[in-house]
Amino acid sequence: MAAADIAAACQRVESVLQRRPEAGLHDDAPATARWSDGLRVVSSHANGTQVETDMPAEVGGSGDRVSPGWMLRAGWASCTATCVAMAAAAKGIELTSLEVRASSRSDLRGLLGMAGPDDEPVYAGPCDMQMHVRISARGVAADLLRALVEESYRSSPMACAVQDALPVSLHVDANAD
Structure with missing residues (x-):
């Protein structure tokens, strides 16, 4: 997205929030983390995006994930x-x-x-x-x-x-x- 498009989008939101400040307060999308196996954990967003984490081998993980x-x-x-x-x-x-x-x-x-x-x-x-x-x-x-x-x-x-x-x-x- 071009800088002008980003600026326009932010200006629209700012305009709404100036008229209705209460619209700015909202619940953020929760992150749900589920233990998979060993020290692997899969974190999920409500939109379906998933990120898998693990720990370094020194503490019992595989070290192949962040x-x-x-x-x-x-x-x-x-x-x-x-x-x-x-x-x-x-x-x-x-x-x-x-x-x-x-x-x-x-x-x-x-x-x-x-x-x-x-x-x-x-x-x-x-x-x-x-x-x-x-x-x-x-x-x-x-x-x-x-x-x-x-x-x-x-x-x-x-x-x-x-x-x-x-x-x-x-x-x-x-x-x-």
Whole structure:
């Protein structure tokens, strides 16, 4: 889709939301993950799209699929790239390239429920996360592109979720076989 088409679509939605702000609040499509075998899990979208994950061989997986942690980084990077592309289109900027790389560093001991030398549980989440964006557009100054990325990053739902973790309600339905 061309930048002008994206901008027009976003303007239509924005116009509706200015008149009816309550229309902006909606339930997101749930992701359903089903254990397949070993450490393989198949996650499904309501539209039928499926993604299979597995863990590295070092922890008992086959290592031939992406890990759930990679899916988090991929979603974060993809969401950021999408928001940058939308913001560029809204400003009439024709991007010539956009690449977003999300990386993190984790301590495997947390995944395994191990304690550190202080006998406290090791944190299972990433210790730190980084995002690197490469962007270019003909005739657009680097400082304007940098500002575009920073502005659109603040409106990225995944970036907000990663930076400002919100409480999660855990509900468990357990059945004995």
